[in-house]
Amino acid sequence: MLRRLAAFVLLALGITVVVFALTEIVPSNAAATALGEQAAGDPAAVAAFNEHYGLDKPLPVRYLIYLDHLLHGDLGQSSVTHNAVSHDLGQFIPATAELAIFSIIIASFVGVAFGVYSALRRNRPSDHALRVTSLAGISMPTFWIALIALYVGFYRLGWFPGAERLDPGTVPPPTVTGFYTIDSLLAGNWGLFTQSVHHLLLPALVLAAFNVSLLTRYTRSAVLEVIGNDYVRAARAKGLPERIVVVRYILRAALPSVVTVLGLVFANVLTGAVLIEKIFSWPGIGQYAYTAAVNLDVPAIAGVSLFVAAVYITINLIVDILYGIIDPRIRIT
Amino acid sequence: MSAFAIRVRGYSGRNILVSARHQPLAAIGVVIAVTWIVVAIFAPLIAPYGPLAQNFTASQAPTLHHPFGTDELGRDVFSRVIYGSRVSIPIALVLVACAAMIGGLIGAISGYFRGVTDGVLMRSADLVFAFPPIILAMVVAAVLGRGLTNAALAIVIVAWPSYARVVRGLVLSVGESEYVQSARLLGAPARVALFRDVLPNVAGSVLVLMTLDLATAILLLSGLSFLGLGAQPPQAEWGSMVADGTQYFQWWWMGTFPGLAIFTVVLAFNFIGDSLRDIFDPRTAWRTQDEQ
Numbered sequence: 153m154l155r156r157l158a159a160f161v162l163l164a165l166g167i168t169v170v171v172f173a174l175t176e177i178v179p180s181n182a183a184a185t186a187l188g189e190q191a192a193g194d195p196a197a198v199a200a201f202n203e204h205y206g207l208d209k210p211l212p213v214r215y216l217i218y219l220d221h222l223l224h225g226d227l228g229q230s231s232v233t234h235n236a237v238s239h240d241l242g243q244f245i246p247a248t249a250e251l252a253i254f255s256i257i258i259a260s261f262v263g264v265a266f267g268v269y270s271a272l273r274r275n276r277p278s279d280h281a282l283r284v285t286s287l288a289g290i291s292m293p294t295f296w297i298a299l300i301a302l303y304v305g306f307y308r309l310g311w312f313p314g315a316e317r318l319d320p321g322t323v324p325p326p327t328v329t330g331f332y333t334i335d336s337l338l339a340g341n342w343g344l345f346t347q348s349v350h351h352l353l354l355p356a357l358v359l360a361a362f363n364v365s366l367l368t369r370y371t372r373s374a375v376l377e378v379i380g381n382d383y384v385r386a387a388r389a390k391g392l393p394e395r396i397v398v399v400r401y402i403l404r405a406a407l408p409s410v411v412t413v414l415g416l417v418f419a420n421v422l423t424g425a426v427l428i429e430k431i432f433s434w435p436g437i438g439q440y441a442y443t444a445a446v447n448l449d450v451p452a453i454a455g456v457s458l459f460v461a462a463v464y465i466t467i468n469l470i471v472d473i474l475y476g477i478i479d480p481r482i483r484i485t
Numbered sequence: 486m487s488a489f490a491i492r493v494r495g496y497s498g499r500n501i502l503v504s505a506r507h508q509p510l511a512a513i514g515v516v517i518a519v520t521w522i523v524v525a526i527f528a529p530l531i532a533p534y535g536p537l538a539q540n541f542t543a544s545q546a547p548t549l550h551h552p553f554g555t556d557e558l559g560r561d562v563f564s565r566v567i568y569g570s571r572v573s574i575p576i577a578l579v580l581v582a583c584a585a586m587i588g589g590l591i592g593a594i595s596g597y598f599r600g601v602t603d604g605v606l607m608r609s610a611d612l613v614f615a616f617p618p619i620i621l622a623m624v625v626a627a628v629l630g631r632g633l634t635n636a637a638l639a640i641v642i643v644a645w646p647s648y649a650r651v652v653r654g655l656v657l658s659v660g661e662s663e664y665v666q667s668a669r670l671l672g673a674p675a676r677v678a679l680f681r682d683v684l685p686n687v688a689g690s691v692l693v694l695m696t697l698d699l700a701t702a703i704l705l706l707s708g709l710s711f712l713g714l715g716a717q718p719p720q721a722e723w724g725s726m727v728a729d730g731t732q733y734f735q736w737w738w739m740g741t742f743p744g745l746a747i748f749t750v751v752l753a754f755n756f757i758g759d760s761l762r763d764i765f766d767p768r769t770a771w772r773t774q775d776e777q
Contacts (some may be wrong), residue, residue, distance in 0.1 A: 163615055177628055291748055292748050293744060293748065294709065295705055295724075295744075296741075405548065417619075418617075423618065423708070442623070457621070460616070
């Protein structure tokens with residue numbers, strides 16, 4: 153456990169080194185981009201800027217200054233929005249997080265159900281059909297599914313709104329969590345809640361496609377690992393109803409290994425979000441990262457990658473710990 | 486683990502062919518993939534028009550003359566889809582080969598020499614794993630500048646660590662096995678052990694990984710182009726064609742057909758890779774009826 157934590161800390165430090173190196177590599181006149189043309193002409197302002205970010209100091213010192221800023225939540229200033237990157241992230245993260253969580257919940261239920269069904273009917277036609285479907289699911293580019301979903305669901309049928317988190321001109325609920333669904337419920341605004349769910353549904357479903365396939369496949373193998381065990385046979389021999397055998401005996405034993413792919417699921421959702429936020433005009437970190445990458449906005453892209461990597465390794469750490477709790481045979485070293 | 490290694494060793498080419506007959510998906514995958522490769526090679530002969538020729542009425546729905554319609558600039562979408570195969574497929578093949586070579590070499594060194602070398606190399610692999618691929622690829626593409634070569638380079642950077650891990654794990658486990666130990670005892674030099682005894686065992690797993698990675702690489706590459714960080718206009722590339730399609734999505738054919746092209750190629754490689762994995766790891770395999 154301690155070793156795992158130590159590895160985590162090392163990895164986190166490694167990430168800061170990589171991101172720091174990134175900000176160093178990019179050839180740009182940091183002062184000029186951050187301050188704008190006018191201020192860059194003023195030697196005093198440039199000197200103050202260089203002083204603040206330690207740009208006049210040697211590399212290792214600059215790294216330490218960078219770490220110190222990080223600890224104080226200072227990620228630098230975006231050269232596109234001219235806001236502090238941490239402020240921008242605070243604005244954009246809830247939109248993506250809400251979409252991601254919605255989509256992961258959908259994907260988990262559907263994927264696990266498909267996987268169990270597939271394993272129980274192993275090698276029957278329905279199992280083979282699910283195999284082909286799940287392979288198709290991981291082969292379709294998310295942005296293409298988004299395009300087709302939008303064409304059919306919005307343009308042709310008009311069942312779903314085409315863009316944004318709320319209808320145009322709607323005032324968002326007072327910010328508590330930044331999740332419009334939760335905030336509108338907290339404000340007691342039922343209409344706003346259904347509206348935000350309506351807007352979430354199509355992008356969340358599109359994002360879920362890849363993970364449904366992934367979870368179907370993982371659940372299927374996990375269930376197959378345990379399904380032949382003696383205790384499952386014993387439970388069936390006792391005459392327990394199939395539903396109870398599946399839920400209490402098979403799923404209970406198979407789920408821990410499904411939980412281990414949660415990190416991967418998160419990475420997929422994030423990849424998808426980066427690609428489809430543009431199509432759905434969803435104001436999340438995917439759009440932010442994209443704008444930053446296109447405009448060479450180094451502090452912004454560094455901030456996004458730092459944040460995403462931090463979340464990613466934290467999820468993987470939690471998964472490891474959870475795995476140890478759910479399955480006592482695994483001891484984390 | 487050593488049992489696994491020895492079993493894989495027992496597979497001859499003939500056995501794989503026999504297994505392939507029980508793997509209809511693999512056969513379908515091979516047919517689709519070969520078709521696309523042929524299309525890529527003979528693109529100028531197959532495509533009725535040039536990929537950049539703007540000679541037609543803009544944004545026509547599919548007709549007999551233009552089976553996939555025309556785009557907003559009056560280019561033939563069918564010809565552009567055909568030419569698009571010359572971008573994604575060769576780049577993906579090259580970059581996966583590069584990633585496998587770099588990663589495989591690093592993994593082999595890591596597993597064979599162990600100790601400090603292993604620690605340093607594997608920690609750097611962990612570091613790459615700490616970033617979701619698309620973010621890392623975006624960062625690299627942003628730092629190096631937009632363009633197909635840089636996007637491909639970004640994907641190599643993202644892809645090598647999985648090879649390093651797989652190869653290292655296998656080299657470690659095979660290195661423990663008795664026949665390698667006895668080869669060592671007999672005085673075979675390290676080099677010989679690595680190439681003659683270890684490499685053949687690793688080949689299967691790496692092959693599976695490479696096939697599946699081809700699928701991932703094409704998705705990632707077209708994704709980067711979709712975002713505008715890969716292929717630049719007016720080049721006919723599937724991802725950027727889908728991006729054009731999202732601008733004019735009432736003209737559904739502009740984005741649908743290039744997306745379909747990505748889908749079929751990626752599906753082909755996933756079919757092959759998944760079937761290969763069944764062959765090398767039959768525990769959770771999908772089987773056809775007659776095999777049971």
